[in-house]
Amino acid sequence: MINRYRWYELVAIYAGILVFLGFILAPFVEGFLVSLKPLGLLFSSPYKFWPENGSFAAYVTMWESVPGFARYIFNSFFISTIVTAIVLILVIPAAYAFARFNFRGSGALLGAFLAVNMFSGAVLLIPLFRLMRSFGVLNTYLAMIMPGVAFLIPSAIWLLRTYMMRIPRELDEAAFVDGASHFYTLRRVILPIAMPGITVVAITTFIGAYAQQFIYALTFNSKTEYMPLPVGLFAYFGRQEVIWNELMAASFVGIAPAVVVIFLLQRYLVSGLTAGAVKQ
Amino acid sequence: MGQLNLNRVQKFYGTFEVLKGIELEVKNGEFVVFVGPSGCGKSTLLRMIAGLDETSSGDILIEGKRVNDLPPVKRGIAMVFQSYALYPHMTVFENIAFPLRVEKMPEEKLKAKVEHAARILHLDQRLQQKPGMLSGGQRQRVAIGRAIVREPKIFLFDEPLSNLDAALRADMRIELAKLHRQLQATMIYVTHDQVEAMTMADRIVVLNAGEIAQTGAPLELYHKPANIFVAGFIGNPKMNFLPVTCKGVSDAGVEVDYKGQTAVVPVGPHDGLVGRTLTLGVRPEHILLGAGDLSLTVTPTVIERLGAHTVAYAALNGEGENYCAMLPGTVAIRPEEQVLTGIRAADCHLFDEAGMALERRVELTDIDMGLLDPAAA
Numbered sequence: 001m002i003n004r005y006r007w008y009e010l011v012a013i014y015a016g017i018l019v020f021l022g023f024i025l026a027p028f029v030e031g032f033l034v035s036l037k038p039l040g041l042l043f044s045s046p047y048k049f050w051p052e053n054g055s056f057a058a059y060v061t062m063w064e065s066v067p068g069f070a071r072y073i074f075n076s077f078f079i080s081t082i083v084t085a086i087v088l089i090l091v092i093p094a095a096y097a098f099a100r101f102n103f104r105g106s107g108a109l110l111g112a113f114l115a116v117n118m119f120s121g122a123v124l125l126i127p128l129f130r131l132m133r134s135f136g137v138l139n140t141y142l143a144m145i146m147p148g149v150a151f152l153i154p155s156a157i158w159l160l161r162t163y164m165m166r167i168p169r170e171l172d173e174a175a176f177v178d179g180a181s182h183f184y185t186l187r188r189v190i191l192p193i194a195m196p197g198i199t200v201v202a203i204t205t206f207i208g209a210y211a212q213q214f215i216y217a218l219t220f221n222s223k224t225e226y227m228p229l230p231v232g233l234f235a236y237f238g239r240q241e242v243i244w245n246e247l248m249a250a251s252f253v254g255i256a257p258a259v260v261v262i263f264l265l266q267r268y269l270v271s272g273l274t275a276g277a278v279k280q
Numbered sequence: 281m282g283q284l285n286l287n288r289v290q291k292f293y294g295t296f297e298v299l300k301g302i303e304l305e306v307k308n309g310e311f312v313v314f315v316g317p318s319g320c321g322k323s324t325l326l327r328m329i330a331g332l333d334e335t336s337s338g339d340i341l342i343e344g345k346r347v348n349d350l351p352p353v354k355r356g357i358a359m360v361f362q363s364y365a366l367y368p369h370m371t372v373f374e375n376i377a378f379p380l381r382v383e384k385m386p387e388e389k390l391k392a393k394v395e396h397a398a399r400i401l402h403l404d405q406r407l408q409q410k411p412g413m414l415s416g417g418q419r420q421r422v423a424i425g426r427a428i429v430r431e432p433k434i435f436l437f438d439e440p441l442s443n444l445d446a447a448l449r450a451d452m453r454i455e456l457a458k459l460h461r462q463l464q465a466t467m468i469y470v471t472h473d474q475v476e477a478m479t480m481a482d483r484i485v486v487l488n489a490g491e492i493a494q495t496g497a498p499l500e501l502y503h504k505p506a507n508i509f510v511a512g513f514i515g516n517p518k519m520n521f522l523p524v525t526c527k528g529v530s531d532a533g534v535e536v537d538y539k540g541q542t543a544v545v546p547v548g549p550h551d552g553l554v555g556r557t558l559t560l561g562v563r564p565e566h567i568l569l570g571a572g573d574l575s576l577t578v579t580p581t582v583i584e585r586l587g588a589h590t591v592a593y594a595a596l597n598g599e600g601e602n603y604c605a606m607l608p609g610t611v612a613i614r615p616e617e618q619v620l621t622g623i624r625a626a627d628c629h630l631f632d633e634a635g636m637a638l639e640r641r642v643e644l645t646d647i648d649m650g651l652l653d654p655a656a657a
Contacts, residue, residue: 170363174426177353
């Protein structure tokens with residue numbers, strides 16, 4: 001079908017895109033501009049959108065105002081990485097099993113996973129707190145990693161299962177006929193072919209872990225040295241005033257490692273890896 | 281005891297009986313083709329022999345040993361899939377080496393075996409390429425290579441050529457036949473293409489609705505089909521069927537009546553035929569121009585000129601069934617112009633009301649009997 005738009009239709013479409021993009025990106029732009037302004041200028045009236053005599057000074061002073069900030073970045077990064085690793089280790093075999101084997105209760109289990117996802121972690125905070133306390137893991141990294149893993153597994157299984165179901169079954173059968181065990185088939189055949197799907201799962205899990213650790217850190221951890229980035233940002237809220245420009249600078253520096261990781265991972269999102277496996 | 285024996289093998293999906301007690305013996309080194317229309321259970325039977333599908337009841341024996349509960353690799357079979365099922369992330373070398381890697385074969389021995397298989401299949405130049413870079417025929421050869429390196433007792437092929445185009449299919453057919461002679465291995469081959477079945481098989485097993493309709497050498501099925509199904513399935517274009525009435529039975533055969541014309545078809549009769557309606561079968565290639573023992577005047581509606589042959593289609597008066605004749609390539613007939621065709625009684629097949637063939641007393645003098653008996657070849 002050939003879609004030919006008239007000039008005013010094109011204008012309307014692009015205007016629409018512009019509005020929504022602007023709506024989504026404006027806070028980031030404003031945040032970045034704030035990080036460039038001296039603190040005094042932030043509350044000037046009339047408000048100036050563009051920074052006059054802007055500088056990157058806040059990116060230097062932020063390390064001095066909150067000395068532990070590097071540690072918070074590391075904590076965030078560390079917790080998310082461990083969560084992602086654990087989720088992948090658990091989810092890859094699980095998704096393979098759900099995609100390939102017909103076992104009793106597989107449908108019910110999948111439904112249950114979906115149901116778990118409907119509760120946000122916040123609803124379960126109090127029971128989780130009691131659980132953590134009785135296990136004696138409060139105020140450790142484990143307290144932030146365990147619930148993170150638990151709440152990220154369901155969507156990861158659903159995502160990866162769908163991907164694996166698209167891998168032709170004949171590949172498993174061929175490997176089975178050649179004497180390969182299920183785990184051998186998973187490792188040598190399915191895993192390499194499912195790499196793009198696994199990358200997607202890794203990225204979403206990493207982002208999910210980055211985003212949701214805030215609530216667990218706030219409730220299950222009171223030790224400053226284990227605090228992740230979102231909690232750490234509170235340190236810029238002083239008694240009298242909030243150091244907005246440093247806070248914004250810190251936010252941007254804080255998400256930088258995550259951006260780098262995602263940028264590196266997306267190289268593996270190669271499509272068409274199954275080309276030549278079977279004749280479609 | 282053959283190399284592969286099937287004893288009353290049954291398969292149920294729920295309560296639906298897919299395979300109804302298959303009995304078959306395959307000898308060492310034989311090339312057996314399972315052929316039949318879609319849904320007849322031929323692929324299911326192959327997958328059961330392979331160990332990919334479970335057998336509901338009955339025994340599958342390989343070299344006298346019951347293998348029903350053994351995994352494929354312990355049965356000593358190798359399978360080639362219709363879709364090739366190559367591992368896209370591995371090179372051709374690694375694809376062929378896969379079964380040996382599973383066995384943890386030492387690297388040197390493995391390399392020698394893979395290279396030997398690659399030489400047989402003319403893949404030596406392709407070993408470092410990925411399957412995505414190969415053509416359909418080459419991919420199929422890689423899949424066969426993966427089967428060869430295991431040195432199985434029995435090769436199983438599940439419609440391996442149906443994804444190839446016509447020219448490649450003809451080439452691969454010849455290569456497979458060569459390969460069979462070279463390896464002297466037992467091969468079981470599933471196809472819905474009767475040309476593949478006729479050209480490659482030592483023995484054809486025709487399956488229909490979960491049962492073996494007939495087992496025999498290709499020419500045996502062609503000249504002496506056991507029932508209407510096999511008669512209609514083997515041969516292209518399809519055999520013509522005419523309703524006839526049995527007038528009498530003699531030593532010479534069965535006398536039949538078709539619209540006032542009578543002819544004696546040389547077949548072995550059984551009791552209670554006289555007065556019954558029988559089905560007369562005649563292959564299009566046996567229809568002659570001009571009068572015969574039975575003569576039909578027909579008006580061709582479509583004429584296909586193939587060069588070597590001319591195929592004429594006509595609707596028989598009052599009967600919806602197409603009447604088809606295969607005539608010489610340069611025959612002078614035209615669409616919508618009446619033409620007289622004849623049938624020799626000796627070329628006819630006769631089927632009773634149950635669809636079973638009355639055995640033809642054909643003089644197979646023009647057929648080399650050696651071709652009919654795979655053991656003599």
